[in-house]
Amino acid sequence: MTTTDTTGRMTRSGNAVLGAVRRATSQVPALGLVALLAIMWMVASFTVPNFASAGNVGNILQQSSDLVVAATGVMFVLLAGGIDLSIGSVYGIGSVVLSGLVLGGVEVFLAILIAVTVAGVAGFVNGVLTHYGRIPSFIMTLGMYYVLFAVAQILSNGQTLNLPPGTVLQTLARGNVAGLPITVIVAVFAAVVAWLLLNRTVFGRRLVSVGLNPEASRLSGIPVGPVIVGAFVLSSLFAGIASVILTARVQSGTPALGGLDSNFEVITAAVVGGTSLFGGRGTVLGVVVGALIIRTIGNCITLLDISPLLYQAVMGSLILIALIVEAIRTRQEVS
Amino acid sequence: MPSDRSDSLVASRRQGAAAIPILVRIGIVVVLLLAVSLSVPYFASVDNAMGLLAQASIVAVAALGLTLVITTGGIDLSVGGVISLSGLVDVILIGAHVPWGVAILIGMLLGGVIGAVNGALVAFLRVPAFVATFGTLGIAAGLALFIANGRRTTVLPDSMIEFGNGTVLQLPYLVIVAVAVLIVLEVALRVTPWSMRLRATGDNFRVAVLVGVPTRPILIGAYVASGALASLAGGMLTAQLSTAGPQQGEPYTLSAIAACVVGGVDLMGGRGRLWASCLGAIFLAGLGNVMNLEGVQPFIQDLATGVLIVVAVLLSTRGREWVARFGESFRKAGLR
Structure with a gap:
């Protein structure tokens, strides 16, 4: 047991195990995750039948692309100290808008642009009402989840919009450029953009600062509002791009493309990737590897013939484990 | 969340909690009720009113537990998952010839355990409640999906279905349960220092610790109550629908939060009235009822x-x- 002082803070005299966990996880977390993924792949290739078969790792990469994009996006909101529970429905609305427009004869690239923009607008509303309306982000985005789901249902009349064969979207899902699947290229591109935004722009610096200490950031002249709104817009834009990838993969637009389990998956990927749920800490590389770890687990669940219905429970457990590790690691000071 | 860090998206606390006085709220509801009774046919009938109250009582029971949690400055997003999971557990126990009342009580025990996990995470690790309870929501909802799969359907005993749909002197049993829970909690809050300690914990955590409020037991107790009451709501819902599905609780997370918010519970903690949350649940049920009657x-x-x-x-x-x-x-x- 750890002892506590009168302010409820864990004291330094906590036991050695906690200290060891903290030390082990505090250094270069992203590289540690890469090592973890490598170990998972090695263990799986010996223990899981067909895991090491030709094409399976390529499959995992391709299947991870949407999750990489969405998790990288939600990282911005987590960095700001919030949470985005609307992603599952952003998938649905993006998918319905995209398919509806394509079926209506709109040029595919324009349709993609419009669908991603619609997603971005949802993020803008999330951000504005969270910061300026002072609505806690989990309520705002949970409300938005139901609103977007309803709008997607109304737009699609509750039906699945099947895309005609032979569109550019089909190429997007199945095509390769220089031997690499297009979706993987999109994911890598999104991750690079996110890395640049976070590490090479004023916005990125301000976002980290706001996440670590909003009050100090405000006092030092950082425009906290626009930074938070920007984080929510990025989260939804990236989710919109992920929904385009998913729509292309299933070749149809459906309001139920995402759902609550998508929320779990995306947030778990970001959190397993070392993004702090207390705000201000997180790396793009970590989140990308986190997404790969999640999809590897999913792949193993399928190959081992374990009930896929357990997937959501596994995601929930991973969030709690990451949360506990994080709490021990940083020993959050209690206000 | 008791930790200010996790409120980081909220620029400043306490700007305008309870902006509209409670009496004004009640006035608005009464005026609305009159207007709706006059304009929507069938709304003002006794049958409809009782059906509406039965609907509200399920949300109200979940919202009562949630009110305790939100008063401590936290949130419980696992409510919907616990409702689904406990409904299924109730049905499985009934299938194993456990009397349905006992089954619901065992379900409440399970809900209490899930609540204890939530409470321990929040009280000891000081993690944001919305993340901890989001994780347990995933576990509970996921387990519900898992155990519902391939389960043989159990025919519920007639007495349980009667409990979910029957009335005594025109009053649905479900409403009686909700009122009983409300009375027990109100009395417990009033005759013990519980209410004060809940509010102190949510209002200013550090001060509460300094003045000797046992914040950890208070936090854990609130989450345990929320989990157990969500399970009770799950049992009530199962009795009403006479079946248990893995996702039938999902919408209740938001409904229960909404009932609390409409009832004026301050999401930043420190403020909340149990009976007002019940009124919030009735208001929401009324809204749904009117939309149903109007064919929305x-x-x-x-x-x-x-x-x-x-x-x-x-x-x-x-x-x-x-x-x-x-x-x-x-x-x-x-x-x-």
């Missing part, structure tokens, strides 16, 4: 509920400020 599409009902919640929270966070600004501009206009 279910999708549009979801949309309306989502918007209503956001607007209700917005009014509770910024309402007073806006009212004040409005009054200010009136005064300026008067001076001129």
Whole structure:
């Protein structure tokens, strides 16, 4: 047991195990995750039948692309100290808008642009009402989840919009450029953009600062509002791009493309990737590897013939484990 | 969340909690009720009113536990998952010839355990409640999906279905349960220092610790109560629907939060009235009822509920400020 002082803070005299966990996880977390993924792949290739078969790792990469994009996006909101529970429905609305427009004869690239923009607008509303309306982000985005789901249902009349064969979207899902699947290229591109935004722009610096200490950031002249709104817009834009990838993969637009389990998956990927749920800490590389770890687990669940219905429970457990590790690691000071 | 860090998206606390006085709220509801009774046929019938109250009582039971949690400055997002999971566990126990009342009690025990996990995470690790309970939501909802798969359907005993749909002297049993829970909690809050300690914990955590409030037991107790009451709501829902599905609890997370918010519970903690949360649940059930009677599409009902919640929270966070600004501009206009 750890002892506590009168302010409820864990004291330094906590036991050695906690200290060891903290030390082990505090250094270069992203590289540690890469090592973890490598170990998972090695263990799986010996223990899981067909895991090491030709094409399976390529499959995992391709299947991870949407999750990489969405998790990288939600990282911005987590960095700001919030949470985005609307992603599952952003998938649905993006998918319905995209398919509806394509079926209506709109040029595919324009349709993609419009669908991603619609997603971005949802993020803008999330951000504005969270910061300026002072609505806690989990309520705002949970409300938005139901609103977007309803709008997607109304737009699609509750039906699945099947895309005609032979569109550019089909190429997007199945095509390769220089031997690499297009979706993987999109994911890598999104991750690079996110890395640049976070590490090479004023916005990125301000976002980290706001996440670590909003009050100090405000006092030092950082425009906290626009930074938070920007984080929510990025989260939804990236989710919109992920929904385009998913729509292309299933070749149809459906309001139920995402759902609550998508929320779990995306947030778990970001959190397993070392993004702090207390705000201000997180790396793009970590989140990308986190997404790969999640999809590897999913792949193993399928190959081992374990009930896929357990997937959501596994995601929930991973969030709690990451949360506990994080709490021990940083020993959050209690206000 | 008791930790200020996790409120980081909230620029400042306490700007305008409870912007609209409770009496004004009740007045608005009464006026609305009268207007609706006159304009929507069948709404004002006894049958409809009792059906509405039965519907509200399930949300109300979950919202009562949630009110305790939110008063400590936390949130419980696992409510919906616990409702689904405990409904299924109840049905499985009944299938194993456990009397249904005992099954519901065992279900409540399970809900209490899930609540204890939530409480321990929040009280000992000081993690944001919305993340901890989001994780347990995943586990509970996921387990519900898992155990529902391939399960043989159990025919529920007639007495349980009667409990979910029957009435005594026109009053549904479900309403009696909700009122009983409300009375027990109100009495417990009033005759013990519990209420004060809950509010102290949510109002200013550090001060609460310094003045000797046992914040950890208070936090854990609130989450245990929320989990156990969500399980009771799950049992009530199962009795009403006479079946248990893995996702039938899902919408209740948001409904229960909405009932609390409409009832004026301050999401930043420190403030909340149990009976007002029940009124919130009745208001929401009434809204759904009117939309049903008017034949509004279910999708549009979801949309309306989502918007209503956001607007209700917005009014509770910024309402007073806006009212004040409005009054200010009136005064300026008067001076001129």
